[in-house]
Amino acid sequence: MGIAGFYLWLQRWYGECVEAVPEAVVKAAQDGQPPPERGGATRRFDNFYLDMNGLIHPCCHDTAPLPEPESEEEMFARIFAQVDLLYKIVRPRKCLVLCIDGVAPQSKMNQQRSRRFRAAEERIESDGLSSQCAEDVVKKGLPPPQTRNRWDHNVITPSTPFMERVGLAIEWFIMKKLNEDPAWRHIAVIFSDAHVPGEGEHKIMHYIRGLRAQPGYNPQTSHVIHGMDADLICLGLSTHEEHVTILRNQLTETFQPDHNRFCYFSLYKYRLRLKEDFSGIDNMDFERVLDDFIFLCFFVGNDFLPHVPLISIKTKGIELLLDHYVRGFTEHSYLTDRGEVNFGALATFLRRFVEDYMDKLRREYGGVLRAKVRAKANVEERVKGFEQELEEQLNSLEKDRSNAQEVSNAVHRLLLSILKERTRLVADKESLGFSYVDDNHRDKYYERKFGWDPEEKVTFEENVQRCCAEYLRGTQWVMRYYTTGCPSWDWYYPFHYAPLLQDLAQFTGNVDVKMNLGTPRHPVLQLLAVLPRLSLQALPEELHDAVNDPDSVLGVFYPEKIEVDFSEAHFSYQGVLRLPFINSHQLHSACQKLVQLEPDYGFTLLFCHESSPLHRALEPLLAGKDGKKGMIRIPKTLATQVPIAGHVGPHDMEWPRHAKLHCPDEGIAKETSYGSPITSNAACCYRYELNTQVLYRPVLLTERRKKTRDAEVAVSTATSAKERSAGSKSLPVAATVAEPDDKPPRGVKRGRQVPHKQQGTEAEAVVREEEATAPAKKHRAEGKAVKPQVKAKLSTNAVKERKKPRGRK
Incomplete structure (x- = not known):
C-alpha cells in the first residue's frame, strides 16, 4: 500500500532505474533451464527477500493470465510456483528470507479493518450485480451462466485456519526444495510465518538492519526484495545500503500484477538520481537528506495516517515538497535527526510551504468536480472496450450455438465488468462535497469531516490543535517505524481525516513523542x-x-x-x-470472557541442507542441546561467512532428520506436485532469533565505518539470556545487549554507553555529540525551532572528532 500512485510516478520520472527482467530469463526459469549467458541476464544477488503477502493475495485472485483458482490447493500450487520461479530468476548466493504478515500494530489494524469492511461491502454489491447480469443473459436467449460460491479473501489474515494451512504448506515446500533441488542446497532459508508479530516487509527490514550491524559485515552485500507495496522503495532507502534492488511483477492494463513479467527497480541508481536532485544544497549530508525525503513522502500518503488534503501524487505534491525543501534548506535545515523529527524545523518548513504553494494548489486542484469528470471519462472509455467485446461474443453465437454455455459465461463476465466499472464512479451532486477554493473552506472542512461547530470558537480551535498534535505525533511514530522498528504496538491516530496543512504549519503546542512499546495483540x-x-x-x-x-x-x-x-x-x-x-x-x-487468550506468538525458523557450510558449522555447537534451553549465539566468524546473525537452537521435532516425511496437508498431498513423501530428510530446521538492533544512524556503511559500527553493536541493549533460554515463544525483540561471548571495546560497558576517559574513538564522538545535542532534542520535542547554524556547528565538531585517530593504549 503506502503512497497511492507512487510507483507509477517513479517510473515516469526515474525510468532509468527500472530494468525489465529479460523474457529469456523468465522463460528459462519457467522451463527449468539455466539462464542465457549474455548481457545482464545472468546477474545474481547475495540475499533474496520475499514479502509473502504480496504473493499470496494475487495467487488467490483471478489475476492475469490465470482465472480465479477453484480450490485452496490450487492457490498453494500457485504460491509454490511463484516462489520457485522468482528463486530461479534471482538465484541468491547466500540466503532466502520469506516473511508472512503477523499481527500488526494497532495503527495498521485500523487501515486493515477499513479495507476488509470495504471488501465485504463490495462483495455484497458484486453479488447483487452478478444476479442482475445473470437475468440479462437469460433474456438474451442464452443458458444461465455457471456460477460457484465466492471465496472470502478476508481470510488472508493472521491466525485464520487458511493462514495456518499456508504457513505449514510453505514449510513443507521449503523441505521439499532443500531435499530435492540442488540449487537450494547451498543457501540458508529463513521463514517467519503469521505467528511471528509484525508486517512482512518490516520483518525483512529488521533482518537487514540486524545483519548490517554485525562485525565483519560486507557493505558490498547485495539485497533484492520482492514485493508490490510502493512503500518498499522508502523502506529500502531507510536501510542506507547501496546495493538494494526491488523486484516487482509488471502490471497488466488493469493494474494487476502479471505472473510472467518482472522488473527490477535499482535503489543504487535511484540514490544517484536523488543526489543530483538535492545537489542545490551546499555541504549536505546526503544520508540525512534521504531520511528527510522519506519523511516528506509521509505527507503524500502512508498506511498509518490519512493523507493531508491537496497533497498527493496527482497534485504534484512530491515535486512541490522537494522543490521547497531544497530552496529553503538554509532556513529550515534538516527535518529529522537519526529517526527523530525536528518539529521546530518542520514548523518553519511548513509555514513557508503554505505561504508559497497553498494558494496555487487550491486554485488548480481545489475543485473536486473537475477531477470527477475526468475520472468518468476514463471509465466510459474502458466500458466501450467491454461493450465491443460483448458484441463480438454475441455475433459468434449467431454463427455457432454449439458453444452456447461458454458464450453465456463470457457474456455474464462482460456485463458484470461493465456494471462494476460504472458503479465505481462517484459523480452524483450530493457527493461532490465542497471546494477548497472557497474563502471559508477551513470552517466547512472541520465541520463536515469532524463534526466540530466553528461557531464555538474556543472549543473549535482546541479540537484543531489536538488534531494537529496527534497527527504530528503520528509522523514521529511512522518515522521510527521505518527506521528502528515498531515504537508502540498500541498507538493509533484517533481521527478519520488529517488536519489542513495550514493548521499543521501554525501549530504552536508541544508534541508528545514518548511512546510505550507495549506488546502485540493476541x-x-x-x-x-x-x-x-x-x-x-x-x-x-x-x-x-x-x-x-x-x-x-x-x-x-x-x-x-x-x-x-x-x-x-x-x-x-x-x-x-x-x-x-x-x-x-x-x-x-x-x-x-468467551475464549482463553493465552500467549500465541511463534518464532522464526531457519532451514539449511545438511551438506551446507552453515549446518557443518552449527552441528558441533548444538550437540546435546534441546529445543527449550539450547539457544546459542551465532559466532562472529560464522556471521561473516553466512548472512546469519542472532541466536539459533534445535527445532527438528516436526521435521526429524534422516526420517521419512509425509506431507502434513492431505489436500496438498493429493492436488499438487509437491505431495510425494521425502524418503530420507536431509534438511535441517532450527529455531532462529534475530534480536540485534543498534542505535539508528543514517550512514552509508563503508569499510571506513566498520569500527564505528562494531562499537555500536556492543553498546546496544538486548533481551536477557534468561528469556532466550526459557524456550517460551518470544515477542520481537526491540534491542539486544552485548552477549557474554562478545568482548566490548575499551571504554564501553555491557548494555550501555559510557565514554572512556581517553578521547578520540568514533564511538566516543557519537556519545559526546548526543550529549551536546540533548538540549536541541528537547527543543524539538517542545516544537521550538533549532537554529540551523547551531546544528551545523555541532555537526562540524562531531565530524572533526570522528576524524581523529582511535585512541591507543
Whole structure:
C-alpha cells in the first residue's frame, strides 16, 4: 500500500532505474533451464527477500493470465510456483528470507479493518450485480451462466485456519526444495510465518538492519526484495545500503500484477538520481537528506495516517515538497535527526510551504468536480472496450450455438465488468462535497469531516490543535517505524481525516513523542478488530453469537450500516469508511470472557541442507542441546561467512532428520506436485532469533565505518539470556545487549554507553555529540525551532572528532 500512485510516478520520472527482467530469463526459469549467458541476464544477488503477502493475495485472485483458482490447493500450487520461479530468476548466493504478515500494530489494524469492511461491502454489491447480469443473459436467449460460491479473501489474515494451512504448506515446500533441488542446497532459508508479530516487509527490514550491524559485515552485500507495496522503495532507502534492488511483477492494463513479467527497480541508481536532485544544497549530508525525503513522502500518503488534503501524487505534491525543501534548506535545515523529527524545523518548513504553494494548489486542484469528470471519462472509455467485446461474443453465437454455455459465461463476465466499472464512479451532486477554493473552506472542512461547530470558537480551535498534535505525533511514530522498528504496538491516530496543512504549519503546542512499546495483540483480538461480520467463519465459534448481537459489547464494533464519505472520492473504493475505532482494552476484556487468550506468538525458523557450510558449522555447537534451553549465539566468524546473525537452537521435532516425511496437508498431498513423501530428510530446521538492533544512524556503511559500527553493536541493549533460554515463544525483540561471548571495546560497558576517559574513538564522538545535542532534542520535542547554524556547528565538531585517530593504549 503506502503512497497511492507512487510507483507509477517513479517510473515516469526515474525510468532509468527500472530494468525489465529479460523474457529469456523468465522463460528459462519457467522451463527449468539455466539462464542465457549474455548481457545482464545472468546477474545474481547475495540475499533474496520475499514479502509473502504480496504473493499470496494475487495467487488467490483471478489475476492475469490465470482465472480465479477453484480450490485452496490450487492457490498453494500457485504460491509454490511463484516462489520457485522468482528463486530461479534471482538465484541468491547466500540466503532466502520469506516473511508472512503477523499481527500488526494497532495503527495498521485500523487501515486493515477499513479495507476488509470495504471488501465485504463490495462483495455484497458484486453479488447483487452478478444476479442482475445473470437475468440479462437469460433474456438474451442464452443458458444461465455457471456460477460457484465466492471465496472470502478476508481470510488472508493472521491466525485464520487458511493462514495456518499456508504457513505449514510453505514449510513443507521449503523441505521439499532443500531435499530435492540442488540449487537450494547451498543457501540458508529463513521463514517467519503469521505467528511471528509484525508486517512482512518490516520483518525483512529488521533482518537487514540486524545483519548490517554485525562485525565483519560486507557493505558490498547485495539485497533484492520482492514485493508490490510502493512503500518498499522508502523502506529500502531507510536501510542506507547501496546495493538494494526491488523486484516487482509488471502490471497488466488493469493494474494487476502479471505472473510472467518482472522488473527490477535499482535503489543504487535511484540514490544517484536523488543526489543530483538535492545537489542545490551546499555541504549536505546526503544520508540525512534521504531520511528527510522519506519523511516528506509521509505527507503524500502512508498506511498509518490519512493523507493531508491537496497533497498527493496527482497534485504534484512530491515535486512541490522537494522543490521547497531544497530552496529553503538554509532556513529550515534538516527535518529529522537519526529517526527523530525536528518539529521546530518542520514548523518553519511548513509555514513557508503554505505561504508559497497553498494558494496555487487550491486554485488548480481545489475543485473536486473537475477531477470527477475526468475520472468518468476514463471509465466510459474502458466500458466501450467491454461493450465491443460483448458484441463480438454475441455475433459468434449467431454463427455457432454449439458453444452456447461458454458464450453465456463470457457474456455474464462482460456485463458484470461493465456494471462494476460504472458503479465505481462517484459523480452524483450530493457527493461532490465542497471546494477548497472557497474563502471559508477551513470552517466547512472541520465541520463536515469532524463534526466540530466553528461557531464555538474556543472549543473549535482546541479540537484543531489536538488534531494537529496527534497527527504530528503520528509522523514521529511512522518515522521510527521505518527506521528502528515498531515504537508502540498500541498507538493509533484517533481521527478519520488529517488536519489542513495550514493548521499543521501554525501549530504552536508541544508534541508528545514518548511512546510505550507495549506488546502485540493476541491474534484472535486482531481477527475481531479487522474482520467484518461477513467473514465470521474465520473467527472462533465461541465468538459468533457475541459478534452477531448488536447489543453486546463486541456487537457495537460491527455496525449494520457503515457511513461512507465520498465527498472527495473519484471512485467508490476511495470513499472513507467512518467505522468506530476499536477500543482494545474493551475488546480484550469482552473476548477473554468467551475464549482463553493465552500467549500465541511463534518464532522464526531457519532451514539449511545438511551438506551446507552453515549446518557443518552449527552441528558441533548444538550437540546435546534441546529445543527449550539450547539457544546459542551465532559466532562472529560464522556471521561473516553466512548472512546469519542472532541466536539459533534445535527445532527438528516436526521435521526429524534422516526420517521419512509425509506431507502434513492431505489436500496438498493429493492436488499438487509437491505431495510425494521425502524418503530420507536431509534438511535441517532450527529455531532462529534475530534480536540485534543498534542505535539508528543514517550512514552509508563503508569499510571506513566498520569500527564505528562494531562499537555500536556492543553498546546496544538486548533481551536477557534468561528469556532466550526459557524456550517460551518470544515477542520481537526491540534491542539486544552485548552477549557474554562478545568482548566490548575499551571504554564501553555491557548494555550501555559510557565514554572512556581517553578521547578520540568514533564511538566516543557519537556519545559526546548526543550529549551536546540533548538540549536541541528537547527543543524539538517542545516544537521550538533549532537554529540551523547551531546544528551545523555541532555537526562540524562531531565530524572533526570522528576524524581523529582511535585512541591507543
